[in-house]
Amino acid sequence: EAQVTQNPRYLITVTGKKLTVTCSQNMNHEYMSWYRQDPGLGLRQIYYSMNVEVTDKGDVPEGYKVSRKEKRNFPLILESPSPNQTSLYFCASSLAGVYNEQFFGPGTRLTVL
């Protein structure tokens, strides 16, 4: 089944404890992206990747890192999480960037205490 998977689905952590949210797609998509969704602020893009080893900042990249060493995986790294990073995170992928719909993962609900 074609899908985007994210792990973990739920995570409660404490300030400053490094964490990684994994994202994987099995559709051989080139474009992958991370978003965060917050009440009143909507969905905002954090980082995106056009292909392996090609990543770039979205609208709200501060406090996040990403890597794209393999086409299928696009992990989101929070080196030192803070409470303002408490959010619902979505990973997405598409065949190639522009003019292709994105397929979304189920979301990761992160709480930073």
Added chain:
Amino acid sequence: SQELEQSPQSLIVQEGKNLTINCTSSKTLYGLYWYKQKYGEGLIFLMMLQKGGEEKSHEKITAKLDEKKQQSSLHITASQPSHAGIYLCGKYNFNKFYFGSGTKLNVKP
């Protein structure tokens, strides 16, 4: 995103009624995407509009793109409880993707 404004922000309709959601871009629209999200869940792709005047339909949902007005509308005919959720428009600006603020739709049985 300030690039895309959606209206209304929320909508409550009686089952069977028609409704329209609008999405207006502050910049030139080269393509517009519509997604639906059930509360707290992932997004489901509905439709993509690429050309001015383009209109697409899927079941009871129709979307149109007016490039001159930099606007798209999503119309639901004879709404059902299954249509409830958050409707989001989105677009690319170069390689970045921007979403509108979303429209929360509730359909009363």
